[in-house]
Structures are given as structure tokens and as C-alpha cells.
Amino acid sequence: MxxxxxxxxxxxxxxxxxxxxxxxxxxxxxxxxxxxxxxxxxxxxxxxxxxxxxxxxxxxxxxxxxxxxxxxxxxxxxxxxxxxxTAPTAVDAAFSLANMTTLMVAVGHISLDDMATARLELESVCCRLACQQRTQADLDAMNVEIGLQKKSALTDEEFCAADVRFHRALVNAGGNAVMKFLMHSVVEALQPISNMVIYRVRERQAIVSYHKRILAAVEERDEEAAVKALADLVAYTQDSYRESFARRTA
Structure with a gap:
């Protein structure tokens, strides 16, 4: 009893x-x-x-x-x-989510294809929201990161960090608290893992070109163009995954 x-x-x-x-x-x-x-x-x-x-x-x-x-x-x-x-803050909760996501990828519960699919679907919503809600400060934040990414002297770690900050600024431009929380695990956890896998095979200027397309579309408030640019970026990333694994196998 x-x-x-x-x-x-x-x-x-x-x-x-x-x-x-x-x-x-x-x-x-x-x-x-x-x-x-x-x-x-x-x-x-x-x-x-x-x-x-x-x-x-x-x-x-x-x-x-x-x-x-x-x-x-x-x-x-x-x-x-x-x-x-005590009550966990949004930052605490998002950080815990990112850590758990990283662990799930590390042990194989989340595949790279799952990562790419989730990123495309969730960040597409953020692109549309950013086109509707963005401010000049949001555009400036994304533009700053693109400017950094163009510098050839940037280390791989610095380029990856600028990549993460660009997408963080894109998500923030949407102004939706729930999407910011959900995207934290994608931007802060999955994005660095993605960069770690493909950094040897990707072309930095290709990444920059996709970012410039996304920024231009958000600036023009063109939702379809923004989503298309993101989809092309994710497709490029997936192709880079395959090339990276093919090289490892060889």
C-alpha cells in the first residue's frame, strides 16, 4: 500500500x-x-x-x-x-534544449538529413516572419555578418560563428518568441554541427552568396524569394554532407 x-x-x-x-x-x-x-x-x-x-x-x-x-x-x-x-529563464531553457539536441545528434538519434529537413521547415517560417516584421537594425545585423564572412583571413571557427550569428539575426528579425525558442536548438546546436561536418568541402563564397540572397529578399519583404534562397542553401549543405562522407569513405 x-x-x-x-x-x-x-x-x-x-x-x-x-x-x-x-x-x-x-x-x-x-x-x-x-x-x-x-x-x-x-x-x-x-x-x-x-x-x-x-x-x-x-x-x-x-x-x-x-x-x-x-x-x-x-x-x-x-x-x-x-x-x-526558481523559474528557468527563456535563455536557460533554450540553452538546455540546444545541449540536449547536440547530445541526440552525437549518439545518432538525429541524422543529418533530419537536421536539414527540420532546419528548412522551421527557418522557412522565420524567413516569412522576418520579411513581415524586420527592422533596419535587423538588416544591419545580418549585413554585418555577411561583411565578416567575406574576409579571407577569417579562421574556420570565426566563419562558423559569423554563420551562426547571421541565422540568429534572421530568426530574431521575425519577432516571434516561440520561434526564437524552437530555433535555438537549430541555430545554436545543429548549425555548428553542420559546419563541423562540411567545412572542408564547402565554398565560403557560396555560403555568402546564399546569405546575400536571403538578406536581399528580406529587405524587399519578398517571402517567396527568401524561402527559395534558404532552400537552396539547405540543398547546398546536404550536397556538402554527401561529399564530406564520400571523402571520408574514400
Whole structure:
């Protein structure tokens, strides 16, 4: 029989010793997401949690580490210190998403073709939004990165960074917070991985030419031209994937 206990804002069931830290972290996380634990509310002490969950203090510490890694709690030292509920910022959430996406690519759960397809579909929406919402500052930001990409003295790492910033500026020009969040994993995670795969076979000037086409279309508010330029860029990237893998195989 499951015995349910309750403390302020937090309900939990007795847990088994296997993966106890994970179960405790999920229980606290659920209480936060459901609003039973409020932002800035102080959690019970480690000793109190250990007694209530019937586990050791090291198990509680592991659970708290899991919650901190998810940006759901923060620690504060001093007489009024302890562990407090916090709310992850959009930046924190996007960063976590990008890290998880990178890991999924690394272990083979996301293929390069999946990357290209997702990028085309999502960024096409961003192109259309950018054509509608862009400001002169957005155009200037993209133009600055194109100017940098033209410099032959740029290292591969610097060129890749300018590439990422160009697409970040394109997404930002759309002015849609949800798309910015979703595209973070594409721009900040998949884009660098893509560059890492193809940098030996791509032509920098080809990338620059596609970026110039995208910028010109956004400036003219021509949605179809912007999407077409992006599609050509993604197709070029996919061809570069194939050439890169063919060279490795040879």
C-alpha cells in the first residue's frame, strides 16, 4: 500500500531505493510545475527531506543537484540560506534544449538529413516572419555578418560563428518568441554541427552568396524569394554532407 504524506505545497509518495534521487527530483519538479511550490519558496532542509522521503542525505543531495541542473532550484548560503524554487529563464531553457539536441545528434538519434529537413521547415517560417516584421537594425545585423564572412583571413571557427550569428539575426528579425525558442536548438546546436561536418568541402563564397540572397529578399519583404534562397542553401549543405562522407569513405 502506498502511503502519501504532505508538507507545505509538496505531496509525495514513499519511494523505493532504486533511482530514489530521480523519483524525489521528479516529485519536487511536479510540485513546482503544478504550482504547489511557488517561485522563491524555500524547500525543507536536507535533513527534513531525508526524514520525509526516508532516504539518506546523499540521496537528497543528488535529487537537489538534478533540480538545480534543470534550473528549478537555486542555493543560497547564510543564516537565511537554503534551497529555493526558481523559474528557468527563456535563455536557460533554450540553452538546455540546444545541449540536449547536440547530445541526440552525437549518439545518432538525429541524422543529418533530419537536421536539414527540420532546419528548412522551421527557418522557412522565420524567413516569412522576418520579411513581415524586420527592422533596419535587423538588416544591419545580418549585413554585418555577411561583411565578416567575406574576409579571407577569417579562421574556420570565426566563419562558423559569423554563420551562426547571421541565422540568429534572421530568426530574431521575425519577432516571434516561440520561434526564437524552437530555433535555438537549430541555430545554436545543429548549425555548428553542420559546419563541423562540411567545412572542408564547402565554398565560403557560396555560403555568402546564399546569405546575400536571403538578406536581399528580406529587405524587399519578398517571402517567396527568401524561402527559395534558404532552400537552396539547405540543398547546398546536404550536397556538402554527401561529399564530406564520400571523402571520408574514400
Amino acid at each position: 502506498t502511503v502519501q504524506r504532505k508538507t507545505t505545497g509538496l505531496e509525495f509518495d514513499d519511494v523505493v531505493t532504486t533511482s530514489a534521487a530521480k523519483q524525489i527530483a521528479e516529485s519536487v519538479r511536479g510540485a513546482i510545475l503544478e504550482g504547489r511550490l511557488k517561485v522563491d519558496e524555500r524547500l525543507p532542509s536536507e535533513d527534513e527531506l531525508a526524514v520525509r522521503f526516508k532516504v539518506s542525505r546523499p540521496t537528497i543531495r543528488e535529487a537537489l543537484k538534478r533540480l538545480a541542473a534543470q534550473h528549478l532550484i537555486r542555493s543560497r548560503r547564510g543564516p537565511a540560506g537554503g534551497n529555493f524554487v
